[in-house]
Amino acid sequence: MTEPKLIARNVDVFYGEKKAIDNVSIDIDNGIVTAFIGPSGCGKSTFLRSLNRMNDTIAGAKVTGEILLDGEDIYAASMDPVALRARVGMVFQKPNPFPKSIYENIAYGPRIHGLAQGKAQMDEIVERSLTKAGLWDEVKDRLSDAGTALSGGQQQRLCIARAIAVSPEVILMDEPCSALDPIATARIEELIDELKDTYAIVIVTHSMQQAARVSQRTAFFHLGHLVEYGETSEIFTTPREDRTKDYITGRYG
Numbered sequence: 001m002t003e004p005k006l007i008a009r010n011v012d013v014f015y016g017e018k019k020a021i022d023n024v025s026i027d028i029d030n031g032i033v034t035a036f037i038g039p040s041g042c043g044k045s046t047f048l049r050s051l052n053r054m055n056d057t058i059a060g061a062k063v064t065g066e067i068l069l070d071g072e073d074i075y076a077a078s079m080d081p082v083a084l085r086a087r088v089g090m091v092f093q094k095p096n097p098f099p100k101s102i103y104e105n106i107a108y109g110p111r112i113h114g115l116a117q118g119k120a121q122m123d124e125i126v127e128r129s130l131t132k133a134g135l136w137d138e139v140k141d142r143l144s145d146a147g148t149a150l151s152g153g154q155q156q157r158l159c160i161a162r163a164i165a166v167s168p169e170v171i172l173m174d175e176p177c178s179a180l181d182p183i184a185t186a187r188i189e190e191l192i193d194e195l196k197d198t199y200a201i202v203i204v205t206h207s208m209q210q211a212a213r214v215s216q217r218t219a220f221f222h223l224g225h226l227v228e229y230g231e232t233s234e235i236f237t238t239p240r241e242d243r244t245k246d247y248i249t250g251r252y253g
């Protein structure tokens, strides 16, 4: 057995006095897609954001407990949150390209992290990242066009390419398809399936069909608790907990 990529132990997340995540412990493995599901407001996004310290950017948010990336405490004083977010990248619900060219959207991260020695190396990173995100053929002749001029689905693949460009180890995706049409969604789902061999992927989704299609492991959250975690096929066919059963059969959510 290889070590889990991420280990969370007894994690609580507070917004001011309010506890949004209560004592969550979970191991997240490499080479697979892990889905977080559960009714609106159960804390999926909050917990996802705690995995790369995005909650640090929210005033009043506090995380307690322990989260280890390859055994290293990501909340340790010695951990630089900017470097951490390159290792644990994030893709958001709404595609959010920078108001810059397609090329610059990809080159920005590698530049600030000093990953390219010169123009030729940067060109290579840009091409490799866009290729991995399945976008290169569509944009190779228009790299100086604005990223925001692309379609919604292309913008989301651009955002995935931007995350890939800084050589992450984990990619967190917070409902990455919720603003996309079914065809663009299918492209992203195919892409997620390809990327899982290189990165640990965690996806928050409202769609149980999507969780069933793209993930190998599923975590069901309810009211800030991790109710059940296991193989996706088992969670959807033979859940152990009544609350999971009620959710996947559509009794609430």
Ligand SMILES: Nc1ncnc2c1ncn2[C@@H]1O[C@H](COP(=O)(O)OP(=O)(O)OP(=O)(O)O)[C@@H](O)[C@H]1O
Pocket (backbone or CB within 6 Å): 015, 020, 038, 039, 040, 041, 042, 043, 044, 045, 046, 047, 058, 206
């Ligand atoms: N910035 C914030 N400040 C205060 N409370 C927040 C903040 N973000 C989320 N919450 C609260 O924390 C709880 C969990 O919210 P979160 O967005 O993590 O849930 P979610 O399961 O991702 O919901 P959804 O599926 O609707 O996106 C909710 O009660 C929410 O109102």
